[in-house]
Amino acid sequence: MGKVIAVANQKGGVGKTTTSVNVAAALAISHKSVLLIDLDPQANATSGLGIDDPRIVIYDCLIKKTPTKEAIVETQVSGLDLLPSGSDLAGAEVELADVQDREYVLRKVLDEIKDQYDFIFLDCPPALGLLTVNALTAAQSVLIPVQCEYYAMEGLGRLITNIDRVRDSFNPQLELEGILLTMWDARLSLSKQVSEEVRKFFGQRVYQAMIPRNVSLAEAPSYGRPGLLYNAVSSGSKAYIEVSKELLVNGKKS
Amino acid sequence: MGKVIAVANQKGGVGKTTTSVNVAAALAISHKSVLLIDLDPQANATSGLGIDDPRIVIYDCLIKKTPTKEAIVETQVSGLDLLPSGSDLAGAEVELADVQDREYVLRKVLDEIKDQYDFIFLDCPPALGLLTVNALTAAQSVLIPVQCEYYAMEGLGRLITNIDRVRDSFNPQLELEGILLTMWDARLSLSKQVSEEVRKFFGQRVYQAMIPRNVSLAEAPSYGRPGLLYNAVSSGSKAYIEVSKELLVNGKKS
Numbered sequence A, B: 001m002g003k004v005i006a007v008a009n010q011k012g013g014v015g016k017t018t019t020s021v022n023v024a025a026a027l028a029i030s031h032k033s034v035l036l037i038d039l040d041p042q043a044n045a046t047s048g049l050g051i052d053d054p055r056i057v058i059y060d061c062l063i064k065k066t067p068t069k070e071a072i073v074e075t076q077v078s079g080l081d082l083l084p085s086g087s088d089l090a091g092a093e094v095e096l097a098d099v100q101d102r103e104y105v106l107r108k109v110l111d112e113i114k115d116q117y118d119f120i121f122l123d124c125p126p127a128l129g130l131l132t133v134n135a136l137t138a139a140q141s142v143l144i145p146v147q148c149e150y151y152a153m154e155g156l157g158r159l160i161t162n163i164d165r166v167r168d169s170f171n172p173q174l175e176l177e178g179i180l181l182t183m184w185d186a187r188l189s190l191s192k193q194v195s196e197e198v199r200k201f202f203g204q205r206v207y208q209a210m211i212p213r214n215v216s217l218a219e220a221p222s223y224g225r226p227g228l229l230y231n232a233v234s235s236g237s238k239a240y241i242e243v244s245k246e247l248l249v250n251g252k253k254s
Ligand SMILES: Nc1ncnc2c1ncn2[C@@H]1O[C@H](COP(=O)(O)OP(=O)(O)OP(=O)(O)O)[C@@H](O)[C@H]1O
Pocket: A011, A012, A013, A014, A015, A016, A017, A018, A019, A040, A044, A124, A125, A126, A182, A183, A184, A211, A212, A213, A214, A215, A217, A218, A219, A221, A236, B010, B011, B012, B013, B126, B149, B150, B151, B152
């Protein structure tokens, strides 16, 4: 029975896609079967995994009721499948607005294939609109990447309030999977200040592992591969392997 | 007659708010009268200029028809005013959807105060929804920050297509003010590759000045001040002063 994890934060550029792609790849490499669903009209997770011009995309499943399994493609990482996105998804928020039970549309799309995977990750766009609400309603938990900078930290409180609202209105089982500090730079006092503040406030809910700022992670998408396949020994790749281990251990606890 | 410039890019975290705040401040310091409008529910430009818990926000002007001048506040930078945002703006996209001439609502809000400023900047959220469409419809030109990384470059084509669409449907005068390369890191080949590619493709439309990755720019918001007031001699501040000079010179050309 697949565990569905939404990767969300309305703040832009905090590492949602980089985290989705690399944690999903790390779990696939340790022999879990994983599906990544790209819910962002920018389709960064899709190009980051080397899928160009997919024939069927998530928009087709959400709006045109195309069977979910027809949209799923394999990636270069054995054990990691992708349900790709495209720019037509930008129109989905408006089109979903008038649909009956509009918050549950993605959950129904997942029901068809949920049992075929150990993990399903949902890469969310930088907003708290209907696509992100659908992801939070379909998920059992939410993983929150937080860049070690001021604006990202400032927005965390509002994000948690919105998660609580989705739990109360649409999805009582929604838990916090964890908060992941990203783009940590040991040379900067800003990084230290933000990470200390976030740990002080959220305690055990923050992953021990932090993702350092590491250029390999930013170069990998231009080759259509996760950091782990592009440069497995980089500090970024190693950190994502640590996070995937923590995620597996935490899963056993709850 | 104020020139209205939208600062937009659907890619998250590319420096839209940092550019809006610092270009606006640089122009105010060179004795232009400037208004910055925060169109993002995250309200980063609002907190980045030290305004906490504003009484009246842009949501009130857009949805409740509060007179525009009642929402405008002064900032610590003499000559720079702000029309602040708040989290209630997140609901505005849904509420605007059913309004008559929903794309022109912001333009009407600006009509009341346009002639009182030399420049009006619109800081957009990381999306191509109704708030950004309103900004592109109210603006005479659009300034596009592009982080020197792969995903930001990849999304540029789609952004230009969307700008063309708004020009054709709602705002024939909409021009490209310029493309600004941000978070440039001279040590990284990725930065060089992306900036060369963007200059090859967009030529003269790319500002000569590039904004370097500079921690002062990321620290300044936690003190509620633009980089220019926090650390005027930093490489980031100097670069934003260069950009504001180019913007003034370009304005004379067209
Ligand atoms: N740890 C890291 N070190 C260096 N660069 C990184 C790191 N994580 C992400 N990046 C780069 O930073 C940029 C932003 O990351 P990413 O696109 O994953 O964030 P996002 O939250 O998904 O953005 P959006 O809000 O647009 O969806 C990208 O160019 C990415 O390659």
